[in-house]
Amino acid sequence: MFGSDNKTSALVFIRLVLSVLMFAHGAARIANGTVDDFGGFLGSQGIPLGFFVAWAITLFELVGSVMLAVGFYTHIIALLFAVELALGIAMVHWKDGWFVVGAGRNGIEYSVLLIASFLATAFANYKK
Secondary structure, eight states: OOOSOHHHHHHHHHHHHHHHHHHHHHHHHHHTTOHHHHHHHHHHTTOTTHHHHHHHHHHHHHHHHHHHHHTTTHHHHHHHHHHHHHHHIIIIIGGGOSOSSSSSSSOSHHHHHHHHHHHHHHHHHOOO
């Protein structure tokens, strides 16, 4: 993983960390049995077929994370994760402000960091 090209090694490291974080997000939703609750929330927000959308998002977090980890369509997967997180900010976290803990709770700072990391990953892996 860490060879002579430090920039490439750093990008691979970030890509793997992002993969683990998003995989854990989807796996926890399944392990805790909250996919249905997530679907109910989406439905209450006017998203049609919220149950199916919740499962699609959850499965994308699992499958997309593996694809990202192995470097398969990295730029596309990273952009899709950035969009997912941006929608999460708009639908959930925005009202709670900036901070996740400390000066606030459930805010946007963590999602912003992940979005920036996914965008950097997407741009670094885009091939014309």
